[in-house]
Amino acid sequence: MPLPFPPKPRRSALWLVAAVMVVAGAAVLTAVTARSDEPVTDSVGIIDGAAVAVTGPMRIDVSHGLPRTVLRSGSDVIVKSGTARLDLTDGGTISICGPAHFSVLRVGNQLTLALDTGTIHLSIEHGPAVTVYTPLLQIQPIAIGDGPQDALVGFDTTGAMCVRAYRGAVRLEQQLTSQNIVVPQSSDILLVNGQLDGLRSGGDRCACDPELTKYSPPPHLEVVPPATPTEEANAKPLGSGEIVSPLPLDKPAAKEGPIYKILVPPLIYNANAEVQPEVDTSQIVVLRSVRVRPTLIFQGRVEGDSAATDPPVAVPTPPRPAAANPPKPSAKSNNPASNSVVDRVVHFVRKLWSRGS
Numbered sequence: 001m002p003l004p005f006p007p008k009p010r011r012s013a014l015w016l017v018a019a020v021m022v023v024a025g026a027a028v029l030t031a032v033t034a035r036s037d038e039p040v041t042d043s044v045g046i047i048d049g050a051a052v053a054v055t056g057p058m059r060i061d062v063s064h065g066l067p068r069t070v071l072r073s074g075s076d077v078i079v080k081s082g083t084a085r086l087d088l089t090d091g092g093t094i095s096i097c098g099p100a101h102f103s104v105l106r107v108g109n110q111l112t113l114a115l116d117t118g119t120i121h122l123s124i125e126h127g128p129a130v131t132v133y134t135p136l137l138q139i140q141p142i143a144i145g146d147g148p149q150d151a152l153v154g155f156d157t158t159g160a161m162c163v164r165a166y167r168g169a170v171r172l173e174q175q176l177t178s179q180n181i182v183v184p185q186s187s188d189i190l191l192v193n194g195q196l197d198g199l200r201s202g203g204d205r206c207a208c209d210p211e212l213t214k215y216s217p218p219p220h221l222e223v224v225p226p227a228t229p230t231e232e233a234n235a236k237p238l239g240s241g242e243i244v245s246p247l248p249l250d251k252p253a254a255k256e257g258p259i260y261k262i263l264v265p266p267l268i269y270n271a272n273a274e275v276q277p278e279v280d281t282s283q284i285v286v287l288r289s290v291r292v293r294p295t296l297i298f299q300g301r302v303e304g305d306s307a308a309t310d311p312p313v314a315v316p317t318p319p320r321p322a323a324a325n326p327p328k329p330s331a332k333s334n335n336p337a338s339n340s341v342v343d344r345v346v347h348f349v350r351k352l353w354s355r356g357s
């Protein structure tokens with residue numbers, strides 16, 4: 001059967017078809033590449049925290065040299081301890097106080113948080129509509145007029161749920177019975193076992209301050225390259241430098257308090273005995289050792305006049321008792337001439353002088 005086209009026109013048609021296919025493939029690749037460069041529409045926000053674990057859809061962005069974790073729809077977040085902060089893409093912040101576990105899901109302008117444990121604090125002025133799901137309740141902040149939404153939802157240590165409306169109201173709906181209530185602004189309630197019938201005052205049992213979850217970037221460390229050795233340093237042989245003596249270590253201060261030491265007799269184990277002997281408490285000795293302070297000795301001299309010493313005081317002697325019969329003085333003891341030879345001579349001269357006169 002003859003071909004409808006001659007050989008040369010047929011070859012030209014084949015080249016034309018191949019060129020069209022190449023152009024179409026390039027257009028498809030360009031479209032795919034352009035689509036991959038577009039921003040992801042299911043991103044929830046950037047989360048920062050000291051002990052945060054994220055599983056599921058997420059990505060890491062680098063801003064000013066610092067990595068940031070971007071949550072996407074379907075991410076599962078665990079705050080092991082401390083606090084964390086979630087800056088929403090469409091505006092607003094969510095503070096998380098751990099230990100906490102929640103999941104996020106975004107559909108258009110609707111953001112859903114499935115809270116299992118922990119406490120979250122919503123602060124949204126002009127952002128997405130947020131709904132919080134717990135195992136038994138559905139919680140939705142309500143703006144009054146065009147005002148902001150500021151609410152707290154969490155669980156305390158006993159498992160009771162706290163709901164607090166700072167600005168705006170909060171709607172609570174029981175998922176099993178569809179019973180719902182509205183918590184007015186500046187109100188604080190406590191729910192036990194997720195029942196709306198037994199509402200109580202919360203009494204500030206749950207707390208999560210947004211100021212504590214603000215992100216503070218780590219300090220920027222500047223890497224300084226080591227100084228290049230000079231020609232003089234290279235010319236010196238090894239070991240020709242100065243020896244720097246190490247700094248003396250400060251000795252620990254001696255403890256001035258008493259030191260107690262307890263001496264307990266060794267334990268005795270007898271494999272043949274059914275009941276092991278008890279420790280004899282009378283043999284326990286308590287030793288108390290103390291440090292004796294040294295005697296203070298002052299060295300120096302005393303200047304100035306010394307204090308005058310008082311004269312000795314004479315102690316009066318008691319009088320002796322008089323004798324009952326005092327002895328009579330003898331004539332020899334009363335005569336002064338009989339005392340010595342000189343007295344006798346003087347007495348003799350006086351007698352001669354009295355006779356001559």
